[in-house]
Amino acid sequence: MSHHIFCDVVDLISKNDVLVLNNTKVIPAKFYAKLESGKKIEILLVSSISPDGLTWKILAKPGKMLKDAGILHAMPLPPINVINSETIRFNSHKDLEYVLNNIGQMPLPPYIKRTGETASGRNGEEEFDDRERYQTVFAKNSGAVAAPTAALHFTKELIQKIKNKGTEVLEITLHVGPGTFLPVRTNDIREHKLIPESFYIEQEVWGKIKNAKKNKKRIVACGTTTVRALEYVARVDKLSGLTSLFITPGFEFKIVDAIITNFHLPKTTLLVLVSSFIGLENMKKIYDEAIKEKYRFFSYGDAMFVD
Numbered sequence: 001m002s003h004h005i006f007c008d009v010v011d012l013i014s015k016n017d018v019l020v021l022n023n024t025k026v027i028p029a030k031f032y033a034k035l036e037s038g039k040k041i042e043i044l045l046v047s048s049i050s051p052d053g054l055t056w057k058i059l060a061k062p063g064k065m066l067k068d069a070g071i072l073h074a075m076p077l078p079p080i081n082v083i084n085s086e087t088i089r090f091n092s093h094k095d096l097e098y099v100l101n102n103i104g105q106m107p108l109p110p111y112i113k114r115t116g117e118t119a120s121g122r123n124g125e126e127e128f129d130d131r132e133r134y135q136t137v138f139a140k141n142s143g144a145v146a147a148p149t150a151a152l153h154f155t156k157e158l159i160q161k162i163k164n165k166g167t168e169v170l171e172i173t174l175h176v177g178p179g180t181f182l183p184v185r186t187n188d189i190r191e192h193k194l195i196p197e198s199f200y201i202e203q204e205v206w207g208k209i210k211n212a213k214k215n216k217k218r219i220v221a222c223g224t225t226t227v228r229a230l231e232y233v234a235r236v237d238k239l240s241g242l243t244s245l246f247i248t249p250g251f252e253f254k255i256v257d258a259i260i261t262n263f264h265l266p267k268t269t270l271l272v273l274v275s276s277f278i279g280l281e282n283m284k285k286i287y288d289e290a291i292k293e294k295y296r297f298f299s300y301g302d303a304m305f306v307d
Contacts, residue, residue, distance in 0.1 A: 001289055006153045009260065012305050015166030017258075018212045018219050022148040022226045023171040025139035028104030028131065033072040033080065041065055043072070043088070044107055045099075046145060046178055047198060054096060055089045059178055074103065106130040107145045107178070109299050111265070134299075143175035143198060149299045150223040150261045170208060174199040174229040174243070183267040189248055194269060196242035199229045206239055209255065218257040218307070224270050227277075230255040247273040249280070258307035263290055263297040278306050 004012070013019060029045040042061040049055050060066040063085055071079035072088065077098060081089045090096045108130060136151040138159070163169055179195035186192045209230070212219060221227045232243040234254040246269055259277060264270040275283045286304060295302040 001286065003293065006303060007158055009153075009305060010158065010161045010165065013162055013165070013167050013220060014218070016217050018168045018170060018209065018217055019162060019222065020209065020219060020226050020230065021136070021138060021151055021154075021169065021171050021222050022174050022176075022229070023136070023138050023140045024144040024148060024173050024175050024225070025142040026106060026134055026144045026147050026176075027142050028100055028106050029145045030105045030107045031074060031099050031103050033074040035065060035073075036071065039065060041072070044145060044178060045104075046195070047143070047175070049087070050089075052093075054091075054093065055083070055087065057086055058088055060085065074099065106134050108134065109146065111298055112300075138171065140171075141173045141175075141200070143173075145178055146176040146180050147299065148174075148176060148223040148225045149301075150303055152300070153260075153303055154222075168208065168212070170205050172199070172201045172205060172226060172229055174225045176225050180225075180268075180270065182269075183265070184269060184272065185267075189272055192246060192269065194244040194246045196244040197225075198241070199232070199243055200240040201229065201233055203239060206233065213255060219255055220258040220260065220307075221256045222260045224259070224261055224273050227256050227259055227273065247276050249276045251276045253277065258305065260303055260305050262299070262301055262303050263287070263295060265298065274306070282306075 027045070031043055032040055033043055034040055044059040044061075046057040046059055049057055066082060066085045070082055072082060073079055077095050078091055080091070080095070083089055134147050136148065137154060137156050138151075159169060175198045177195045177197045179197070184192045209219060219230070221230060228243060228245050228247065231247065231254060232245040233239060249272075259274070261270070261274060264274065271283075286306075290302070290304075
């Protein structure tokens with residue numbers, strides 16, 4: 001183990017490495033609506049499931065309140081149709097865009113005790129611009145409800161330094177879903193199920209990654225989302241679709257040789273993935289050291305580089 005500031009990562013990555021980043025972009029997917037009874041309910045847009053993009057899988061809080069509701073009210077929009085407790089449908093793209101551009105909030109992790117600012121800054125906490133800060137500097141493809149947080153450390157200048165060194169930097173997309181927040185509640189971790197997440201890798205990018213592996217170059221994945229996307233594609237040979245790959249101890253890593261990742265919450269699938277990669281005892285040593293040295297944990301926290 002050794003201690004560094006994050007910009008030292010340029011010294012930990014060599015010109016013979018390939019750095020893979022997740023370029024997903026977080027959408028302001030959380031908004032509040034009212035039921036016919038007048039009771040307030042929180043809605044989190046999870047993923048679009050219809051060809052026209054108007055029908056969405058959601059998570060509602062409290063979810064039991066939505067079961068018997070036929071419509072939702074989010075002024076000044078016309079009523080939003082409730083299909084079932086996990087699905088709603090907007091009347092038009094104009095309505096959906098209004099939610100995302102005006103009343104939607106960034107879906108910050110639950111341990112960040114503030115509201116994700118709306119576009120109009122109405123939450124009274126304008127010193128935190130989460131619409132900008134809860135994004136990577138290379139975020140492009142909208143659709144995530146959580147940021148690939150290990151990549152939040154990178155600046156454009158740092159990425160350029162890595163490229164100048166001769167390292168190939170590639171981008172893929174996995175739209176991070178709310179499952180990243182959910183703890184493992186089963187006694188046997190193998191019984192835990194991940195919510196499927198949408199991914200896409202360009203043919204040219206996947207070709208470069210396979211060629212790099214063939215030439216024994218080290219594949220450095222930034223973030224657990226990147227790890228899951230790469231390892232899933234290596235198994236199914238499909239470059240787009242949905243993945244619910246849950247990496248547990250005993251997993252054979254076919255692509256990833258090193259991981260840049262943050263420090264994660266207990267009982268999460270993220271912690272299980274890191275443990276599967278470096279071993280439980282190594283993970284315990286790293287976390288004990290991080291706690292002793294007062295490293296910051298979670299989304300806006302510090303990171304580790306493991307191989």
